[in-house]
Amino acid sequence: MILNENLLQTIKSFLNLDFEVCGSIKDHESSSGNKIILEIHSQYKEKVKDEDVEKSHCYHLSYSKYIFHTHPYYSKSYPSATDIIKVMNNSIIISSLIFTKWGIWEIYSAKKMKFNDIQKAETKEILNKFLKGIYENTDGGRADVVNYELIEGYIKKIEFFYKKFGLEINLTPWSRIVDYDIIFV
DSSP: OEEOHHHHHHHHHGGGSSSOOEEEEEEEEETTEEEEEEEEEEOOOEEEEETTEEEEEOOOSSOOSEEEEEOOTTSOSSOOHHHHHHHHHOTTOSEEEEEOSSEEEEEEESSOOOOOHHHHHHHHHHHHHHHHHHHHHTTTTTOSSOOHHHHHHHHHHHHHHTGGGTEEEEEEEGGGOOSSOEEOO
């Protein structure tokens, strides 16, 4: 799937909002060729206390092969444990994209497992231990300048721990998206 400049600029503009935006990215075939359709599911403004910041979460109304959501500029610029579990847990989702001020995160899990509540809580606890390193080394995930190699080190630990899932988590910084056409799974 190729996300072109117009689509990327549209999604990037959502980062300026004071709430998350989420939805599906669909590849639509037509007589004039393939088109990527951005389907906005919801913009729920449910306030949740996170550290000392209130933020608005977005909830997908349904899932598809490719889902996305934003982490606005004021929020953490990396995936949450819940974001990662959603992809590991849901057989419909091939890939989840998270658009942040640092760039675009892609989460992919080759193997899926339907977690029960206990497994989900245990997995969330383990993931949060790994993600804590990113939090502590990036001003709570809100730093403007970050050491991408350091972040990648924490992500590689998560991928290794969950290698039985074929879990892949990648960050493409905005600075590496030169021509604004980017290809995902």
